Amino acid sequence: MSIKAIINGKETIIEGRLNRRLIDFLRNDLELTSVKEGCGEGECGACTVLLNGAAVASCTVLLGQIADSEIVTVEGLAQTEDFDKIKNAFSSEGAVQCGYCTPGMIMSTQGLLNKNHKPDENDIKKALEGNLCRCTGYNKIEQAVLKLVQEDTHVE
Numbered sequence: 234m235s236i237k238a239i240i241n242g243k244e245t246i247i248e249g250r251l252n253r254r255l256i257d258f259l260r261n262d263l264e265l266t267s268v269k270e271g272c273g274e275g276e277c278g279a280c281t282v283l284l285n286g287a288a289v290a291s292c293t294v295l296l297g298q299i300a301d302s303e304i305v306t307v308e309g310l311a312q313t314e315d316f317d318k319i320k321n322a323f324s325s326e327g328a329v330q331c332g333y334c335t336p337g338m339i340m341s342t343q344g345l346l347n348k349n350h351k352p353d354e355n356d357i358k359k360a361l362e363g364n365l366c367r368c369t370g371y372n373k374i375e376q377a378v379l380k381l382v383q384e385d386t387h388v389e
């Protein structure tokens with residue numbers, strides 16, 4: 234049994250056990266190591282990727298569920314201008330310390346901006362509430378996303 238998915242813009246054939254977790258396939262088979270494992274239970278957001286444009290915890294998704302879907306990780310987003318804008322905002326607001334949560338935060342931010350180009354503070358809080366950060370606290374991260382939205386009206 235095999236399925237197809239577009240992963241970071243490339244058509245990818247996935248064969249074998251489709252009851253494996255998406256996070257394991259991305260990290261171990263494709264070496265997309267921006268996808269971090271934290272809790273493994275859908276609670277921390279470290280493993281967040283985009284599934285058809287929406288932020289999802291890849292530790293809670295099985296390969297069988299991504300047939301004919303589009304998956305984007307930080308490695309794929311890094312090829313876009315949007316990534317530079319998010320990265321610059323995080324860096325100028327001091328929103329990164331150890332960096333473990335950062336890929337997940339970035340993907341949740343992009344997931345939010347995909348559905349809402351002008352989120353307010355509450356929208357941002359809500360979008361990031363599933364992403365845990367043990368270092369900076371959330372203020373700087375939320376401020377970074379707010380700054381990004383205020384400065385840039387064209388993040389898609």
Ligand code: FES
Nearest residue numbers: 271272273278292
């Ligand atoms: S590792 Fe997936 S949500 Fe924590």
Ligand code: FES
Nearest residue numbers: 331334366367368
């Ligand atoms: S920057 Fe260290 S966990 Fe968020």
